[in-house]
Amino acid sequence: MTKNSSSSTTVPGTAWLARGYHPGPEPERDVRRNLIALKAAGVLDDFLDLDPAEAARSTVLHPREESAGPGPSARRLFEARWRVADGVTVRAQLTMHEDGVRRADNEGITWVLAAEAELAWNPQWPSPATMFWPDSDRIAWDHDLVPGVRLRAANHLPEDESELRRRLRDCSRNTWYIHVVVHEAMTPDARGQQPLSAFLPPSLRHRVVEHRATPAQAQVADFAMKRALNVRMPRGGAVVLPTQPRSPDYDAEHFTVHSVFLDGSEPTELLGLIDEFAKLPRPLPEGAEQALTQLRQGWHLLTPDEELAHAQGMVIKYAEALDAMTKSCDLYREAAEAAQAALAEFTNGDGSPRTPVPGTAGAGSSPLNAIRKGLGRFRDPNK
Template structure:
């Protein structure tokens, strides 16, 4: 699969990004139910459910900004606003999309989520994903864009070497998430099968995808990761995979854990490595830039104060436009009056141009000279 382009910029520390696929029958209905429930519970300050075409036409903050258009394949646009740490406002947009091209059965509906806070994001804040999607295993919203990969669970590595290497390439080049590979030294019991993400802070919980290698995959997983990503897979340990365009601050040894005990207890060392990795500067995926631009320039869910500021800005804009139209009208009228005066001077009061046969024409006496002289009065860059 083609490698996705990476922006030269990094993800702002105020921003939370996510994307995936919903495999259920009614994705938008799942979002609506969750938003309504959270608004009734006082978790959300407000939300909007918008048709993407109408939303693009009536963008509140930047009505002429085409970059706020979610695109022709957009199905629905949702906005939500909530507060964290008592007074920090978070704004978020979720857009659902029809898949590009011909879709195979079971690929589901694509979605993109962008959220931004008024200050740097804190890991203990609620996950923006759970503001839109219900945090329930019964709703299959959490599939990555990489086929066969899912959040909130463990994903077993393919047995085939070529498939494994392809998976590693796709996860590190296409996915927006942090990918962690854990090797099982021995087959864990039910407690050991619990995903590592369950122990992460809320804001990181839906940014991490966990892959598991079975006891007999230690060698094949180590070989594939060494060849594709220049990282090693320790037997009974774990490694946080680098992303495409990763910051030079990434060091494979730093993000490798030699021993992970899958006994149902929190893997403290691995959790710390994941947090450290999440704190590194992240390259902004090129396909994430439109979502961030739309969030900032295509926002509709205004507070009363924002509506007042917006109304005042629109009044000022319309007043400036009216002044420009009035000035333009006055300039055209002045130019027309001057032109009529010049024409009258050149032709005489009877409107008939003077004939050069009446006598020798002086240098400034001809009709052409008079007209040129008259128009010369209002020459200049603004005439």
Template sequence: MAKNSTSSTTVPDTAWLGRGRHLGPEPERDVRRNLIALKAAGVLDDFLDLDPVEAARSTVLHPRDEAADPGPTARRLFEARWRVADDITVRAQLTTYEPESRRKGDEGVGWILAAEAEHAWDVHWPSPATMFWPDSDQIPWDRDAVANLRLRTPNHLPKDDDELRHLLRECSRQSWFVHVVVHEAMTPDVRGQRPVSEWLPPSLRHRVVEHRGTPEQAQIADFAMKRELNVRMPRGGAVVLPTTPPGSWYDADRYTVRTVFLDGSEPAELLDRIREFAALPQPLPADAEQALTRLRRGWHLLTPQEELVHAQAMVAQYAEALDAMTTSRDLYKEAAEAAHAALAEASGGPGAAILPGPRPVKPEASPLSSLTKAFGRLRGPNK
């Protein structure tokens, strides 16, 4: 996958985006099993399992579109379609990637997930992550691509000041997820070790990375966060971290919670701040913009109605092209005849030199041949 950078646009309110790592031996097998099970249960309308090279070549909506190419390190591409709420259709693509390098920290198989609904996304809808990945702690798919942080369990902050600052810098600049730091006023018991994400709505649950600072890390965490991100870490409280550069709407005081009781009770104020932060316009990373473009322009899993509409659009498109070719031929013929007449009149008789007429159209360039080739592109594994 290409290195991440931030574009000037924001994430559309219809989209759900995620990027992470799977640390297990056979990630594609885990995806296939989950897709098969969910389709059998009626959760999914349908899904496809595609080789990325062939998928790019056989793109239905935009043939030979470079935007549909997931890149040379792509291993596999999966598409799934399901419905939520009042028959709102959601389309999603999951692409798995080879690690960028073999150095420590890059182990595992990378993945990018882009989902888009027909209407604005509702956080109470099912998480797209669990449509592809099993919602089980036994399957290690839930690692952020940044520093291998877990999505579904608290991650303890590094004790070294330099490591901590480096981590905060990476998370704010490169991660696609919402990052929350919680400071433990005292070491919590088992109930207090529950991740905050357990109380979040389904579609937000897999978009949050939770960091935990131990009681003795209050000062070091506060100093590092103040220096790197210009936010403070309240003792026994929490803060939702900004992105870098921070949006104009980000207010450090607004997204700082002074007290969080880690006793197993629901941290209502912190949850409200996370939901509020996630609902605001977020910068769209360049890699995420490319994934969203591939989803929109490189989609294969059409419904029968969509196939019909697409075929009708193709017929109309090539009919227009054929009409333009015919009109152009007629105009050329008229111009040639007018030139012959003018030359004959100017030379004083019919014995004038004859101008060449229009050249015959080669058989391979005929409108019928073009139309046949166009319909050939409609053939695919699901046609």
């Protein structure tokens, strides 16, 4: 695994992170089918399908790290390994959790996806999401945890102003995604209604959430964004929303586009700002550090070379542990023998204390001192 040293508060440049909600009844089946198909097609090198309890017991890289496990709410863990341009290896884990939100149908799971490459992440690489989830609109795996928001859709903002502000706050607070708000200067046709994510490079496509304001929402959306996030939305334009906590590198005016044509043409200026925003240092959202730790320390899908190196390392560790145990047993035995000899000298052999002969035993040679000397070996840090 990549062992890049990175701040515990920012997303490493080698990582790709996502989190969402799958409302369907059989999410594991959807992932398994996709993994099997991609491995058969040669897209994936290999994959694993693990029960969380099994995954915790078989953690091979850092078996004593408590934080490397998938957690008590996990219900399934998938791992996949593939190679991108120039043979760069990518490792990824998808963890499914029992959905913590009460819903009417009692179905659905939340999922967390953490991927890491051997080099800095390139937006042109394939999206890790489509390595696990099928890239099809028929399976709605792409819901954000904020209700009513999806990754692969143009999400219209609520009409109620207070609900609109609440959604903007929820989407920017501890978010795993880049959120963009686009105002429709006029109601677009079918081509303009398509989400702008179709123009994004593959690895950014599932990291961006697009919000749409209708023509009638120009003033109310602008006012709500000003109050909630201190940014403005130009009529017929777009703005990349800041994260909360706000990055010092974010400038609202810079990340604002004053004109976006929703006619099916490529919005070059907006795409450039999204790409620029994606490269800024970003704080790790809640739960992301645990997902990265699990990926790095709780990895199971080893290559043959990694399995050999791991086995050799375990042999060395077991040999060192056995040697330490042997030395400890020898020390315990020597101390016990010394204590028994001193005790025998101090008694008559039947447990009764021996009567000392006056003038024959010095203070430094008493049986009690002999016992203390034997037991003192336990207190000697060098022994």
